[in-house]
Amino acid sequence: xxxxxxxxxxxxxxxxQHNIGNILAMIEGAGLSIKAMRMLHLTRPMAEGFYAVHKxxxxxxxxxxxxxxxxxxxxxxxxxxxxxxxxxxxxxxNPANADEGTIRKAYAKDVGExxxxxxxxxxxxxxxxxxxxxxYEV
Ligand code: CMP
Numbered sequence: 127x128x129x130x131x132x133x134x135x136x137x138x139x140x141x142x143q144h145n146i147g148n149i150l151a152m153i154e155g156a157g158l159s160i161k162a163m164r165m166l167h168l169t170r171p172m173a174e175g176f177y178a179v180h181k182x183x184x185x186x187x188x189x190x191x192x193x194x195x196x197x198x199x200x201x202x203x204x205x206x207x208x209x210x211x212x213x214x215x216x217x218x219x220n221p222a223n224a225d226e227g228t229i230r231k232a233y234a235k236d237v238g239e240x241x242x243x244x245x246x247x248x249x250x251x252x253x254x255x256x257x258x259x260x261x262y263e264v
Contacts, residue, residue: 127207131161131264133254134203134212135243138196145233146199149242152229153201156215158208162259163201168194176257188238200258209251212244 136149153160168176173193180186203212217228221240224231234241245251252264 129204129206130208130248130251131202131204131255132209132212132245132251133243133258134201136199136201137239137241137243138192138194138198139235139239140233140241141197141199143233145241149229149233152215152232153203153212156205156211158203158205158212158215161202161204162262163199164258165197165199167197170194176254185238192238202255202259202262209245209247213246216242216244 134153136146140146140149150160170190173190174181177186177189177193180189183189205211215229217224217230217234219230219240220237221230221234222236224234229242230240245254255262255264
């Protein structure tokens, strides 16, 4: 598998609970490299734009509310098969279904407040990295 890059977001719930360091340690422990990182408080338009594919979903309002309630940490991760590797490390979207050893099993509360986001494929990774790191060479 080739080297890939993916976008990670440590969400407001995990930041509030002081889990930034724990989550970054899990990321590095899985062999993924952190290539770029920013901490920022998303505005409503930024959160709505990022999650535009979900705008017809019933949970969209709740999702935007949650993602704008406090700061997040966005980062570009790089490694062998990074997209699938990070998704495996995150665990299932709903932490009730997440395996032991995953970030969501350890730190997520429910399907809404689920601690982290990771890109779901190469095209999404490119779009999402550019969204937060304009000009970054993907
Ligand atoms: P994420 O991987 O960031 O992508 C979309 C997000 O929508 C997801 O994680 C969850 O935080 C959120 N989400 C998905 N399903 C639901 C749901 N049923 N209720 C509330 N939020 C959801």
